[in-house]
Amino acid sequence: MTRLAVPKTYKLYIGGRFPRSESGRSYEVTTPDGAFLANASLASRKDARDAVVAARAAVAAWSGATAYNRGQVLYRVAELLEGRAEQFAAEIRDAEGVSAAAARAQVDAAVDTWVWYAGWCDKYAQVAGSGNPVAGPFFNISVPEATGVVAIVAPQESAGASLLGLVAVVAPALVAGNAVVVIADRAHPLSAIGLAEVMATSDVPGGVVNVLTGSPAEIAPWLASHADVNALDLAGAGALDWVPLVVAAAATLKRVQDPEPGVPGWSLQRILATTETKTVWHTKALL
Amino acid sequence: MSFLEYAPAPESTAILHLRDEYGLFIDGAWTEGRGATFPTISPATEKRIATISSADATDVDRAVAAARRAYEKTWSRMPGGDRGKYLFRIARLLQERAREFAVAESLDNGKPIKESRDVDIPLVAAWFFYYAGWADKLDYAGLGAAPRALGVAAQVIPWNFPLLMLAWKIAPALAAGNTVVLKPAETTPLTALLFAEVVQQADLPPGVVNILTGAGDTGQALVEHPGVDKVAFTGSTAVGRQIARAVAGTGKKVTLELGGKAANIVFDDAPIDEAVEGIVDGIFFNQGHVCCAGSRLLVQENVHDEVVERLKTRMATLRLGDPLDKNTDIGAINSAEQLERIRALSAAGEEEGAERWSAPCVIPDTGFWFAPTIFDNVSTSSRIAREEIFGPVLSILTFRTPGEAIAKANNTPYGLSAGIWSDKGAKILAVADRLRAGVVWANAFNRFDPASPFGGYKESGYGREGGRHGLGAYLTTGPSKGGA
Structure with a gap:
C-alpha cells in the first residue's frame, strides 16, 4: 500500500502573507500532457491593488536598508533556493515536462542569477553614480537610488524557464531597494509560489516581493494605470496587447521597460532601469 | 534719488x-x-x-x-x-x-x-x-x-x-x-x-x-x-x-x-541671510519661469516670522523693468498667455485663503509684468501649493520637525528639485537622502553645470x-x- 500524498495549496503572496484571491477564483494548472497539478489562485484587480499597497508600505525600509544588508538578504534567498533545489526541480519537471537534468540546470541558473544580482547591491551606485566637477565651490555628487514600486509581467509561456524567467526580472528590481509586484507565468505559476515561500522564510521583509498568479491580460492594465506604481517592466508582455499598457503608464510618467523575448540576461541596465539618479549640490566654504 | x-x-x-x-x-x-x-x-x-x-x-x-x-x-x-x-x-x-x-x-x-x-x-x-x-x-x-x-x-x-x-x-x-x-x-x-x-x-x-x-x-x-x-x-x-x-x-x-513644484526647506539653524538670498534665487530667478523653481518655501515654524520679514525687505529692493537694463532683477513675463495663467492661479490662492503680499514696484505700461509675490499661510491642499505656477509666485508653508518637512516636500506628484538650508551637514545629508527629487541643492538653489546631471523623479x-x-x-x- 502506497502512502497517500499531501498536495500543496498554492495561493498568492501579498505583504508577506499567503492569501487566496479575494475574488475566490482559481484556475487549473496542468502538466504539458494535461494532467492536473493544482488549482492556482486567479488574482483579481483587487488583489493587484492590495499588492501595490503592500509594496508601497515596504519601500521605505527596504530602500533605506544599507546596501550591504540588502546584499546579504538577497544572497540569503539564493542560499535557501539552493537548499530547496530538489523540490524546485521536481516541481519544474512536472510542470514543464522537461528532463530532471534540465529542471535542475534551470534551478542552478536561477540560483546563480540571484547571486549575481545580490552582489550588485553595494556596487551599482559606484558604477552608475558620479562625482561631478562643477565650475564653482560645490561638492556635487550623483547617485542612483530605488524608484519605488515596480510592477512586472514575468516571462510567459516560459517552458524551460518558469523559475529562471521570474528570477531574471525580480532580482534586478530588488537590488536598489524597490518593492515588486510580479505577475507570474500564467501557465507555469507554481515555482513562483515556491519562490514566494523562500522569500517568506528568508529575511526579505514582507511586501518587498508580491506574487500574483493568474491572467496578465486581466491584471496588468490595473498595474499599468495604478498611480502608486513607479515603474512597469513588461518583459513578459510580448504576447499581450502591450502598447495600451505603455499608454496607460504614461498618465503618471512611469518608467517603462518594453517586452523582451525569452529570459532577460544578466544586466546592469535592468538594475538601473528602476532607479532614479539624484544629484546633490552642497556649498563649499571659501577658505 | x-x-x-x-x-x-x-x-x-x-x-x-x-x-x-x-x-x-x-x-x-x-x-x-x-x-x-x-x-x-x-x-x-x-x-x-x-x-x-x-x-x-x-x-x-x-x-x-x-x-x-x-x-x-x-x-x-x-x-x-x-x-x-x-x-x-x-x-x-x-x-x-x-x-x-x-x-x-x-x-x-x-x-x-x-x-x-x-x-x-x-x-x-x-x-x-x-x-x-x-x-x-x-x-x-x-x-x-x-x-x-x-x-x-x-x-x-x-x-x-x-x-x-x-x-x-x-x-x-x-x-x-x-x-x-x-x-x-x-x-x-x-x-x-x-x-x-x-x-x-x-x-x-x-x-x-x-x-x-x-x-x-x-x-x-x-x-x-x-x-x-x-x-x-x-x-x-x-x-x-x-x-x-x-x-x-x-x-x-x-x-x-x-514640470516641478520644488520645496525649498529652511531650518531654524540655517544662515538666514543666505537662505533669504536662496529663496529669492529659487523663485524669482528668470521671473520664476523655471521648471525647478523653489516655488514652495517650507520654513521651520520658529523662524517663520523672521524669514518672511527679511524676505519682504529683500523683495522690496528687487528692480522690475526693462530686461535689457543691466540693473534689472525681474524682467518681463514671457507671454500674455503665461501672464494670464499666473494671474489666475494667484487669484485662486487668494480665494483659498492664503495671505498675498507683492513687492512694491512700478509696472510698465506696455508688455507683460507680474510683481514678485508671496503667499503666506498656504495649506498643503491649496492649488498654489500643488500646481506649477511658472511665475514669480512663492507659496509659504511651515513645519516643526525634519520628518514633517520631508513629508510635505515629497507631497507632490512632481519630483524635480529641492533646496535645504541648514548649518548642520549631517542633517542636510539625511534630509537629502529622503527627498524624492532629482536635484537637491544644499545651501544653494538653481545652480546648473554641464558636468552635473539634471532631471526628475515621478x-x-x-x-x-x-x-x-x-x-x-x-x-x-x-x-x-x-x-x-
Whole structure:
C-alpha cells in the first residue's frame, strides 16, 4: 500500500502573507500532457491593488536598508533556493515536462542569477553614480537610488524557464531597494509560489516581493494605470496587447521597460532601469 | 534719488543684426516654411522683432530626411575626435558672440540681461565645451562596450531658457554621434535661429543640425515622425504625457524634463541671510519661469516670522523693468498667455485663503509684468501649493520637525528639485537622502553645470541631462536595429 500524498495549496503572496484571491477564483494548472497539478489562485484587480499597497508600505525600509544588508538578504534567498533545489526541480519537471537534468540546470541558473544580482547591491551606485566637477565651490555628487514600486509581467509561456524567467526580472528590481509586484507565468505559476515561500522564510521583509498568479491580460492594465506604481517592466508582455499598457503608464510618467523575448540576461541596465539618479549640490566654504 | 534708484543702463540692441524674416534651417540652408508665418515679439514692449516661419508636416519630413542623410553619410562615420572639434568650434563661436546672444535672448524672452549675460549664455558655451570633449571618449563613459548613437533626435524645447535648452539638447546629441531636428518654442525662436548662423560659421556638415520653428503642431509632427529614433522634450507635464503616449511601442528612446513644484526647506539653524538670498534665487530667478523653481518655501515654524520679514525687505529692493537694463532683477513675463495663467492661479490662492503680499514696484505700461509675490499661510491642499505656477509666485508653508518637512516636500506628484538650508551637514545629508527629487541643492538653489546631471523623479519626467548621464541618453549598447 502506497502512502497517500499531501498536495500543496498554492495561493498568492501579498505583504508577506499567503492569501487566496479575494475574488475566490482559481484556475487549473496542468502538466504539458494535461494532467492536473493544482488549482492556482486567479488574482483579481483587487488583489493587484492590495499588492501595490503592500509594496508601497515596504519601500521605505527596504530602500533605506544599507546596501550591504540588502546584499546579504538577497544572497540569503539564493542560499535557501539552493537548499530547496530538489523540490524546485521536481516541481519544474512536472510542470514543464522537461528532463530532471534540465529542471535542475534551470534551478542552478536561477540560483546563480540571484547571486549575481545580490552582489550588485553595494556596487551599482559606484558604477552608475558620479562625482561631478562643477565650475564653482560645490561638492556635487550623483547617485542612483530605488524608484519605488515596480510592477512586472514575468516571462510567459516560459517552458524551460518558469523559475529562471521570474528570477531574471525580480532580482534586478530588488537590488536598489524597490518593492515588486510580479505577475507570474500564467501557465507555469507554481515555482513562483515556491519562490514566494523562500522569500517568506528568508529575511526579505514582507511586501518587498508580491506574487500574483493568474491572467496578465486581466491584471496588468490595473498595474499599468495604478498611480502608486513607479515603474512597469513588461518583459513578459510580448504576447499581450502591450502598447495600451505603455499608454496607460504614461498618465503618471512611469518608467517603462518594453517586452523582451525569452529570459532577460544578466544586466546592469535592468538594475538601473528602476532607479532614479539624484544629484546633490552642497556649498563649499571659501577658505 | 535714493541709494536704490539707479539711472537707466540699457544694453544696446545695435549689436544685433537681425533679419526681418526668418525661414527654417534645413540641410544647412535657409528655406521658407509651408505653414503660416507668425511674429516673435518682445514681451517687454510687445513690439515685433521678426517674422518667423512655421514648419508643416512636409517641412518636418524634409528636415528628418536631411538629418537622416547627414547621420548616415557623414556624422555617424566621422571620427569622434572630429565631431568633438566641431563642437569645440561651436563653443568658441558662442563665446565670441556671447554679448549678441545675451541681448537677443533678453529681447525675445524678457529675462534680465544680467541673467542672460552671466548665466544663460556662459552655460551654453560651457555645455558645448563639456560635451565636445566626450565625442572621442564614448568608450570611457561607463555605458558598456562600444556605445553607438541612436540616429536622428527630435528635440522640442521650452521658452524659459531658449538657447540654454538648445545647448542641453544639441551638445550631447552631436557628441554621441546623432543628428538633430530641433524646434524652439513658439514665443522664443530668435536665439535658435541665430544659432543656425553659428552652425554655418562652424561649417558643420549640412543636415547635422536642423532648426524648425512653429507651434505645438510642428512639435507634435516632429516627435511622432517615424523617421526619428530619439525624442527629447523639455516642457509641461501635460505635453510630456502626450509624448509618452505617442511614442508608446515605437522603440524611440525618450528623455522628458517636465514640470516641478520644488520645496525649498529652511531650518531654524540655517544662515538666514543666505537662505533669504536662496529663496529669492529659487523663485524669482528668470521671473520664476523655471521648471525647478523653489516655488514652495517650507520654513521651520520658529523662524517663520523672521524669514518672511527679511524676505519682504529683500523683495522690496528687487528692480522690475526693462530686461535689457543691466540693473534689472525681474524682467518681463514671457507671454500674455503665461501672464494670464499666473494671474489666475494667484487669484485662486487668494480665494483659498492664503495671505498675498507683492513687492512694491512700478509696472510698465506696455508688455507683460507680474510683481514678485508671496503667499503666506498656504495649506498643503491649496492649488498654489500643488500646481506649477511658472511665475514669480512663492507659496509659504511651515513645519516643526525634519520628518514633517520631508513629508510635505515629497507631497507632490512632481519630483524635480529641492533646496535645504541648514548649518548642520549631517542633517542636510539625511534630509537629502529622503527627498524624492532629482536635484537637491544644499545651501544653494538653481545652480546648473554641464558636468552635473539634471532631471526628475515621478511626474517631473525621466532621463537625465548633463554629465555622463546626459550623454547616455543619446547612446545605446543594445543590439543594432539593422540598417544604419
